[in-house]
Amino acid sequence: MILHSVTVRAMGAAAFTGIPAAIMDVYKPAEMALLALSALAIAVLGALLPAGWAERSKTATALRTE
Numbered sequence: 001m002i003l004h005s006v007t008v009r010a011m012g013a014a015a016f017t018g019i020p021a022a023i024m025d026v027y028k029p030a031e032m033a034l035l036a037l038s039a040l041a042i043a044v045l046g047a048l049l050p051a052g053w054a055e056r057s058k059t060a061t062a063l064r065t066e
Helices: 002-014 029-056 059-064
Strands: none
Touching: none
16 A cells, blocks of 8 residues: 555656545445455365365365365
8 A cells, every 4th residue: 555655646747747635545444454355265175175175175175176
């Protein structure tokens, strides 16, 4: 987010135009925290499903599917 803010402001300054706050302030801090927690939950679920399958299967079968 910091990189986005710096980049967009620099682009606006290079074009001699102002950047409206509506473009810069898209998400509120609470929304960003919710998005981060959602991404973490999706990542954990995406990692646990294949890991559970590999745990239940035989070693040779799990290695062959790699």
